[in-house]
Amino acid sequence: MRVDHIAIAVNSAEDALENYKKLLNVDKIEIEEVPNEMVKVVMINLQDTRIELLEPTSENSPISKFLKDRGEGIHHIAITADEIETDVNHALDKGIKFLGGLRTGSYGRKITFIHPKSLNGVLVELCQAPPQDDGQTLENKI
Numbered sequence: 001m002r003v004d005h006i007a008i009a010v011n012s013a014e015d016a017l018e019n020y021k022k023l024l025n026v027d028k029i030e031i032e033e034v035p036n037e038m039v040k041v042v043m044i045n046l047q048d049t050r051i052e053l054l055e056p057t058s059e060n061s062p063i064s065k066f067l068k069d070r071g072e073g074i075h076h077i078a079i080t081a082d083e084i085e086t087d088v089n090h091a092l093d094k095g096i097k098f099l100g101g102l103r104t105g106s107y108g109r110k111i112t113f114i115h116p117k118s119l120n121g122v123l124v125e126l127c128q129a130p131p132q133d134d135g136q137t138l139e140n141k142i
């Protein structure tokens with residue numbers, strides 16, 4: 001397993017990207033709206049992980065609630081799973097609590113979230129790329 005991305009809740013993805021560009025050598029960015037999560041995602045590809053800037057697209061988005069309660073900051077850490085159903089079942093057997101079921105997130109990946117109470121206050125996303133995805137970014141494959 002490895003860290004797939006670190007997600008940061010932001011008020012404006014464009015403004016946040018400008019900040020991150022001051023530090024990071026950003027040359028690979030992917031932007032996507034995920035309607036069922038009510039977020040706009042700006043993915044900054046780093047050498048061995050990614051930073052995901054999450055901007056809410058609706059008042060009803062969980063990210064809107066997060067920003068209201070806590071302000072901008074780290075929202076979750078995502079870890080890749082090879083066999084997500086197996087990993088979820090093992091974790092359930094050990095008493096880990098999940099938030100909702102498996103669903104489709106950005107870039108067609110299967111994702112689910114683990115309740116922060118199960119992991120010492122950190123919201124963790126488990127994600128698995130679609131079968132045809134070999135882990136490389138879209139740009140690398142084209």
Ligand code: ZN
Nearest residue numbers: 007052078125
């Ligand atoms: Zn994520």
